[in-house]
Amino acid sequence: GDKVKQSPSALSLQEGTNSALRCNFSIAATTVQWFLQNPRGSLINLFYLVPGTKENGRLKSTFNSKESYSTLHIRDAQLEDSGTYFCAAEANSAGNKLTFGIGTRVLVRP
Amino acid sequence: EAAVTQSPRSKVAVTGGKVTLSCHQTNNHDYMYWYRQDTGHGLRLIHYSYVADSTEKGDIPDGYKASRPSQENFSLILELASLSQTAVYFCASSDARGFSGNTLYFGEGSRLIVV
Numbered sequence: 001g002d003k004v005k006q007s008p009s010a011l012s013l014q015e016g017t018n019s020a021l022r023c024n025f026s027i028a029a030t031t032v033q034w035f036l037q038n039p040r041g042s043l044i045n046l047f048y049l050v051p052g053t054k055e056n057g058r059l060k061s062t063f064n065s066k067e068s069y070s071t072l073h074i075r076d077a078q079l080e081d082s083g084t085y086f087c088a089a090e091a092n093s094a095g096n097k098l099t100f101g102i103g104t105r106v107l108v109r110p
Numbered sequence: 111e112a113a114v115t116q117s118p119r120s121k122v123a124v125t126g127g128k129v130t131l132s133c134h135q136t137n138n139h140d141y142m143y144w145y146r147q148d149t150g151h152g153l154r155l156i157h158y159s160y161v162a163d164s165t166e167k168g169d170i171p172d173g174y175k176a177s178r179p180s181q182e183n184f185s186l187i188l189e190l191a192s193l194s195q196t197a198v199y200f201c202a203s204s205d206a207r208g209f210s211g212n213t214l215y216f217g218e219g220s221r222l223i224v225v
Contacts, residue, residue, distance in 0.1 A: 004152075033214065043200060043216035086152060088214075097168065098214070100152035 003027045004089050006101035013077045013108045021085055021104045025068040029089035032063045032070045033098065037084040046072070046085075077108045113137045114217040116201050122223045129188040131220050133201030141204045141212065142184040143168070144176060146197040147219070153200065159184055191224045198222070 005024045013019050023032070034046040047054050049063040049070065058078070063070040070087055084105050088098040114135045123129045135142065141160050145153040155168030157176035165176040173195060175187040188195055199220045204212035 035214075035216075041198070041219050043202075043219075045213050045215065048213045088153075097155055097158075100154070102150055102152040 003091075003099050004087060004101040006085075006087060006104050008104060009102075010105040011107070013074070013081075013106065015077055015079060015108055015110050017077055018073065018075050019077065019106075020074070021072045021087075021106075023070045023087035023089070023101055025070075025089050025091075027089060027091040027093055027099065029063075029065060029068065029070075029091050031090040032061075033088045033090075034061055034070070034072050035086045035088070036081075037086065037103070038080075039083055043086075074106075079108050079110065082106055082108045114201055114203055114215055116199075116217040116220045118220060119218065120221045122225060123188075123191045125191060125193060125224055127191050129191050129195075129222065129224075131186040131188075131199055131201075131222070133184045133186075133217055134182055135184075135201075135203040135215075135217075136182065137203050137205075137215060138181070139203035139205050139215075140181065142178065143202045143204075143214070144174070144184070144186045145200045145202065146170070147200060148197050156186065156199075188222075191222075193224050196222060196224045 032049045036044045047061040051065040053062045058075045060073040084103040086103045088100045143158040144156045159165045159178040177185045201217040202214040
């Protein structure tokens with residue numbers, strides 16, 4: 001919800017192009033996780049981040065705790081990247097439980 | 111092979127009836143969670159457990175009970191199902207280090223429709 005704001009809410013990408021998703025936090029996030037919910041509804045963990053950057057194949061994610069945001073970059077988008085991407089932040093103020101954003105719907109077009 | 115399995119995957123329940131959603135994990139994780147997903151709300155934590163025979167309230171526990179009879183199994187119980195509990199429910203597990211340092215592994219979800 002409001003504590004974790006994702007943008008954009010939806011995104012349409014041409015296959016082979018690059019794009020970035022963003023999460024802004026109004027809580028003092030200590031760690032961030034990114035998930036992909038595929039069209040079948042399955043939730044797949046993409047990244048677990050402390051402040052810093054991780055890369056996995058065509059995906060790259062950064063978590064900047066001082067400026068309270070995280071980004072997920074998709075490089076050379078493929079059809080199987082379609083789905084809804086969720087970020088979730090852990091914060092001491094939330095009892096270290098994860099607070100989820102409402103997601104970014106991504107459609108990759110052929 | 112799926113490490114977190116939920117059953118049933120889909121259910122239609124009558125208002126006022128009892129519903130039990132079951133979750134089984136083979137990750138050897140101590141922590142298990144139940145989330146619900148509604149359009150426009152992302153995922154919200156209902157109950158969680160960090161050890162067998164103990165459960166904790168999450169952010170939206172009202173109307174739900176949980177049971178953790180063993181490390182592998184975690185159930186969500188709706189004693190009196192209501193229309194507002196129509197949603198998709200996800201179970202997840204994570205390792206024993208508490209919320210910090212945990213990666214969540216989700217089941218495939220259980221779609222509940224209350225009529």
